[in-house]
Amino acid sequence: MEKVRTRDFIYTTDDLFFASTNYLHPEDRYISFLRYIPNPNGDRLKNGKKYSKVDSTESYNYIRENHPEYLYFCENTNKEMMGVPINKVKKIIKPEKRLEEIRESFIGENEIFSKLLSIADFFHFKAGISYENLGISGSILPGLQKKEVSDIDFVIYGLLNHNKAIEAFKKYHNKEIDVNGNTIKLNKVNDDFWEKVYKKRIRDSSLSKDEFFFYEKRKFNRGLIDGTLFDILSTRNYDEVTEKWADVKYEPIGISKIECTIEDALGAYDNPSRYKIKDLKVIEGIDEKITEVVSFTHTYAGEVYEGEKAICKGKVEKVIKNNGESSYQLVVGTTREAIDEYIKLKDFPPK
DSSP, rough: OOOTTTTEEEEESSEEEEEEOOOOOOOEEEEEEEEEEEEEEEEEEEEEEEEEEEHHHHHHHHHHHHOOGGGGEETTEEEEEEEEEEGGGGEEEEEHHHHHHHHOOSSSSSSSHHHHHHHHHHHHHHOOOOOOGEEGGGGGGGTOOOOOOOOEEEEEEEEHHHHHHHHHHHHHTSSSEEEEEEEEEEEEEOHHHHHHHHHHOSSSSOOOOOHHHHHHHHHHOOETTTTTTEEEEOOOOOOOOOOOGGGGEEEEEEEEEEEEEEEEEETTTTEEEEEEEEEEEEEEEOOOOOEEEEESSSTTTTOOOOOOOEEEEEEEEEEEEEEEEEEEEEEESSTTTTTTTTTESSSSSOO
């Protein structure tokens, strides 16, 4: 069984494109989510055939109606999940290989590829990251991008490498710099963009607009190159994935609101985001020794830094290992909208 990481794509024998959402997979399938389906009226073209992108609701509806074999109940997580059965896999498409293909074949005729390669050169020469640890995901990965690409989903492999990429963007943003003989400029995202994202993501009072703007602006995981948005996404290297699918089971036990200090935020931009915590104080809800906060929503990726005091609310899970050991984690983003679930600073605005 070929190794598949978060952000890899899987093309199936049913002409469907799935995005992997996990590093760990059961023996008979790859945990992943449907992204593109064949559609004669679709707005994406590949090999003379049209496709369309589907959102979460459309994805589940399409699978239930047409291919229910892609759904199964997962005993590890105690919930229904989507995944590609091994016998349905036609091709695994990897971000690092796709970037390598573009670098080797590019002859200067594609504007979006030109921007993509400028970003790759920036992270290579200014952040010191090898090209082997860079990749491209999103619609460009399976070759289903529209003519006018709205954004570039750039992948950095290795948690420390991702930190280097963020720091390089912080240092050089809004400046004209020479990269491999070309002059490029990577800009911060403006407030109009964050206004749109806030209206799209936040569905309750968990974060005020001022709070949302503050957190997103200090993350430096999104920028602009010649008007095109790019994301700096984090994916673990193979040697950073030490667990196995059957090693752990998760048992939901209730809801808690906690106060804590962020002890380790190295995995803050991973999927899911991970924060190791200390100085736990349970404000309300399940009173267990929570040692980690994890988030399944982009909103709370990179939200808080090491040493900061945070307030977090979400669902408590008991993490049960095969060797009998157990621990507790607080999960934020158990639904797409993350209603009444959050990670934020204890004191806002910070002093």
